[in-house]
Amino acid sequence: MTRRARGGGPRIARVAVALLIAVAGAGCTADPGTGTAATFVTPSPPDGSERATGAPTGDPVDSEATAADVAFVATMVVHHEQAVELAELAPGRARDPEVAELAARMALVQEAEADAMRTWLERRDSRDDMGTGHDLAEGMAGEISSSTIDRAAELDGAAFDRLFVQAMIPHHRGAVEMAEARLAEAGDPAVTRWARAIATAQALEIDRLLEIEARLPAG
Amino acid sequence: MRAGRAVLRARSAAIVVAAIGLAAVVLTPPAAAAPADHEPSIGPGLEWVAHRDNPFRQGDDADFINSDLAFTGDYLVQGNYAGFSIWDIADPAAPELVSAVSCPGGQGDVSAVGNLVIVSIDETMSDDSCQASRVPETDENWEGLRIFDISDPRSPRYAAAVRTRCGSHTHTVVPDPASTDRVFVYVNAYSRGASLNCTGRNPLQIVEVPLGAPEEAAIAGELDLFDDESAFGPEDQVAGGAETRSTTGCHDITAYPAKGLAVAACRGDGLLLSIADPLAPVVLQRVRDPAVTFWHSGIFDNDATRIVFQDELGDGFINTCSPAFGADRGADAVWLIQPDALVKAGTYKLPRAQSDLEKCVAHSGGLVPVPGRFIIAQAWLEGGVSVVDLTDPAAPVELTWFDRPSYGTSMDYTAGIWAVYHYDGYLYASDMYEGLEVLRLTDPLFADAARYDDVGLNPQTQPAYAWVWREAPVVPTAEEERAPLETLSVDPAAIEPAESAEVTVSLPPGSLTPGETVDIWWMPTQSVLATVTAAADGSLAPTPANLPGPLEPGRYDVVARGDVSAPRLALASVVVAAPSPTSSPDASRARGDGGGVWWLLVVVPFALALAYHAALAWRRRRRAAP
Numbered sequence: 066m067t068r069r070a071r072g073g074g075p076r077i078a079r080v081a082v083a084l085l086i087a088v089a090g091a092g093c094t095a096d097p098g099t100g101t102a103a104t105f106v107t108p109s110p111p112d113g114s115e116r117a118t119g120a121p122t123g124d125p126v127d128s129e130a131t132a133a134d135v136a137f138v139a140t141m142v143v144h145h146e147q148a149v150e151l152a153e154l155a156p157g158r159a160r161d162p163e164v165a166e167l168a169a170r171m172a173l174v175q176e177a178e179a180d181a182m183r184t185w186l187e188r189r190d191s192r193d194d195m196g197t198g199h200d201l202a203e204g205m206a207g208e209i210s211s212s213t214i215d216r217a218a219e220l221d222g223a224a225f226d227r228l229f230v231q232a233m234i235p236h237h238r239g240a241v242e243m244a245e246a247r248l249a250e251a252g253d254p255a256v257t258r259w260a261r262a263i264a265t266a267q268a269l270e271i272d273r274l275l276e277i278e279a280r281l282p283a284g
Numbered sequence: 285m286r287a288g289r290a291v292l293r294a295r296s297a298a299i300v301v302a303a304i305g306l307a308a309v310v311l312t313p314p315a316a317a318a319p320a321d322h323e324p325s326i327g328p329g330l331e332w333v334a335h336r337d338n339p340f341r342q343g344d345d346a347d348f349i350n351s352d353l354a355f356t357g358d359y360l361v362q363g364n365y366a367g368f369s370i371w372d373i374a375d376p377a378a379p380e381l382v383s384a385v386s387c388p389g390g391q392g393d394v395s396a397v398g399n400l401v402i403v404s405i406d407e408t409m410s411d412d413s414c415q416a417s418r419v420p421e422t423d424e425n426w427e428g429l430r431i432f433d434i435s436d437p438r439s440p441r442y443a444a445a446v447r448t449r450c451g452s453h454t455h456t457v458v459p460d461p462a463s464t465d466r467v468f469v470y471v472n473a474y475s476r477g478a479s480l481n482c483t484g485r486n487p488l489q490i491v492e493v494p495l496g497a498p499e500e501a502a503i504a505g506e507l508d509l510f511d512d513e514s515a516f517g518p519e520d521q522v523a524g525g526a527e528t529r530s531t532t533g534c535h536d537i538t539a540y541p542a543k544g545l546a547v548a549a550c551r552g553d554g555l556l557l558s559i560a561d562p563l564a565p566v567v568l569q570r571v572r573d574p575a576v577t578f579w580h581s582g583i584f585d586n587d588a589t590r591i592v593f594q595d596e597l598g599d600g601f602i603n604t605c606s607p608a609f610g611a612d613r614g615a616d617a618v619w620l621i622q623p624d625a626l627v628k629a630g631t632y633k634l635p636r637a638q639s640d641l642e643k644c645v646a647h648s649g650g651l652v653p654v655p656g657r658f659i660i661a662q663a664w665l666e667g668g669v670s671v672v673d674l675t676d677p678a679a680p681v682e683l684t685w686f687d688r689p690s691y692g693t694s695m696d697y698t699a700g701i702w703a704v705y706h707y708d709g710y711l712y713a714s715d716m717y718e719g720l721e722v723l724r725l726t727d728p729l730f731a732d733a734a735r736y737d738d739v740g741l742n743p744q745t746q747p748a749y750a751w752v753w754r755e756a757p758v759v760p761t762a763e764e765e766r767a768p769l770e771t772l773s774v775d776p777a778a779i780e781p782a783e784s785a786e787v788t789v790s791l792p793p794g795s796l797t798p799g800e801t802v803d804i805w806w807m808p809t810q811s812v813l814a815t816v817t818a819a820a821d822g823s824l825a826p827t828p829a830n831l832p833g834p835l836e837p838g839r840y841d842v843v844a845r846g847d848v849s850a851p852r853l854a855l856a857s858v859v860v861a862a863p864s865p866t867s868s869p870d871a872s873r874a875r876g877d878g879g880g881v882w883w884l885l886v887v888v889p890f891a892l893a894l895a896y897h898a899a900l901a902w903r904r905r906r907r908a909a910p
Contacts, residue, residue, distance in 0.1 A: 104339070104381050104382065104384050105383070105384045105386055106383050106384070106385055106386065106438075106439055106440065107385070107386045107387065107415070108414055108432065108440055108441060108442035109413075109414075110411075110412060110413040110414070110445070111412075111442050111443055111444050111499060112499060114412055166574055166575070167574075170577065173604075173608055173609055173613070174598050174602060177598065177602035177603065177604075177640070178601060180640070181601055181602060181696070248420065248421055248422070248479070249420055249421070249422040250420060251419075254346070254347055254390070254407065254418045255345075255347065255696070255697045257407070258346070258407075258697065259697065262599035262601060265474075265578075265599065266577075269551060269552050269578065272552050273552075273574075
């Protein structure tokens with residue numbers, strides 16, 4: 066039942082500072098009615114807690130972007146661009162309706178994600194790292210080579226479907242691997258969530274691609 | 285389970301009346317809290333009642349965003365990646381922050397059961413304490429459920445931490461049909477491949493929480509919802525251990541305990557479960573759909589004949605509400621529950637295209653309890669709130685909305701409204717960065733929804749809504765069944781034949797659920813004479829009621845019935861005296877149309893009736909005495 070108003074460490078201090086700033090700057094707005102900072106409490110751990118004393122174990126994660134964050138985001142932009150390039154070839158070429166739909170969705174989603182990640186890099190003034198991203202992307206897992214893209218552009222019907230699936234499965238696995246590599250590192254928790262979301266989405270699409278691969282006519 | 289403070293609230297009918305009166309006044313205050321370029325677009329029949337800032341917010345930092353909501357009595361619990369907030373919503377137009385509990389770890393999905401608050405943590409933390417920091421999932425870590433006792437809501441006690449295998453992305457409270465002393469909590473989580481503790485197939489873990497001893501909460505069972513064919517296998521891994529199979533657990537489950545059903549949204553799959561035995565859920569149906577990418581959550585209609593699933597395409601990091609994405613991607617999909625299958629019956633997509641600077645996709649929402657309709661209120665992140673009628677799934681109709689055109693600066697990560705739920709006549713929307721929005725549906729269509737007396741709500745544990753006030757009470761005819769009923773005082777209890785008569789009805793403290801809405805029924809015509817609010821002590825203050833006539837000799841029933849305490853009734857009989865004191869009981873049969881059937885069947889000596897009412901009057905006088 067210990068009540069330690071605003072006594073819970075640097076993060077709480079930051080909350081308090083933010084509140085003070087908010088209060089100070091609230092002159093032109095209505096009272097948001099959130100009460101005072103004294104309403105902040107940090108409960109003690111429960112009895113039998115797994116760690117009742119001492120400093121946090123493990124490496125605390127910095128909430129600022131780390132080099133691992135920038136590398137992950139920059140590389141994923143390039144990785145997504147490859148998927149978008151292949152997926153955008155599907156209209157008019159894909160025969161299997163599920164391949165066509167999956168390709169259309171991939172193109173939309175990964176383009177939007179790549180845009181968001183480019184903006185993220187720009188906000189962090191990491192434009193220079195874009196080059197790094199391309200450098201890092203050299204030989205990255207599941208890369209779709211330009212020769213694969215060129216070949217896909219020449220194909221249509223079942224042959225395109227097969228190439229699409231066969232190129233996209235390892236490509237997605239590569240994305241999952243890249244996300245997991247980032248998840249093993251310290252970094253901004255928000256980027257951690259992003260990496261998890263990408264790994265989840267790509268694993269889902271691998272499921273679908275494997276199902277399609279299993280029923281596509283043999284070439 | 286109702287918080288004691290519920291007694292103080294103005295409720296239901298009273299709220300409606302008051303709100304109509306205040307409508308002009310409440311239009312402006314919330315707007316003052318928002319910059320001009322931040323003004324939301326508000327649809328017809330929707331009133332913006334209140335706004336409260338996110339007390340945890342630190343600029344654009346994504347570690348301080350709000351998440352889901354839960355309700356207990358007059359308290360609203362708002363989850364946050366940094367802990368949770370407790371709001372007093374006794375006056376929905378003026379929510380008061382009771383406490384902001386700092387205890388970091390996403391995503392802070394919350395439930396409230398009586399005085400307990402349960403919080404989901406699925407970020408790998410250095411330990412289970414509220415001072416923990418986030419660590420990589422490959423390091424030693426803790427994740428799972430945190431349970432707080434909010435008996436003192438200003439100073440919640442951290443009662444228990446339950447470590448789970450893969451943390452808890454969301455969770456679902458399932459009552460124990462055999463006992464009100466405990467609840468079960470379904471832990472919804474999935475594996476993340478290369479992590480230290482959480483790899484491979486992740487079974488559904490079920491935590492038992494003894495309500496009187498939350499510190500004893502523990503895992504009570506676990507089971508795998510997926511068969512070998514569909515689930516993760518050893519081959520579904522890449523170098524480094526990352527998993528490439530998505531079906532490793534569920535994202536969210538919505539239980540409908542009264543129907544023994546649950547709907548599970550399991551990323552690549554949608555499931556219908558039987559939870560008749562909550563410790564042994566059984567998969568009844570499983571669906572996949574090429575159009576649905578990420579099965580995020582589901583909502584039953586009140587009859588449990590339909591489910592609407594949300595597809596969180598892009599996981600909230602992108603805008604799917606654009607012409608490019610179209611009407612079917614990142615949308616709601618309605619499925620009919622047929623005996624042998626779930627059958628897709630339609631889709632709904634937010635009709636307002638959002639800028640690509642905003643994040644928008646189908647997210648969390650719940651049923652708006654309108655009789656005979658399938659209406660939901662749902663969050664669409666920066667697409668705002670959409671209230672939609674899915675009664676005809678093939679032709680969904682958006683009824684109204686709340687949508688900020690821009691969040692000023694677009695956030696890097698997910699942003700906007702996480703969840704919106706209907707509770708006790710209002711919509712509460714949890715905005716990740718901005719805070720809490722309180723809205724009210726003003727269309728008469730929602731009168732019954734507004735009147736519904738919620739005593740608590742975990743939106744992922746759907747209540748069976750019953751609109752008891754829409755049906756006239758059934759009064760027993762046999763004296764032995766009537767005798768045990770609560771006695772409604774009516775004054776005067778004996779009147780002369782007349783065109784109509786004014787009486788006063790009342791009930792002593794403890795007769796009703798505090799704050800509930802109460803109808804006074806006149807049984808001969810099955811009509812409502814008055815609708816009032818029970819007092820804080822459970823009494824019914826003396827309430828005038830005009831008995832419609834012509835009142836001919838006889839004995840007539842007057843009933844008081846509270847929405848919450850129903851089907852319990854309080855009963856009074858009004859005796860209209862015959863012109864002659866010797867008149868036979870047959871005289872009381874003079875009128876009998878409508879529902880006053882009971883007295884046709886009762887043949888009681890008039891003297892007995894007189895004695896009965898004399899006793900009533902004596903009791904009433906005794907109570908009325910100071």
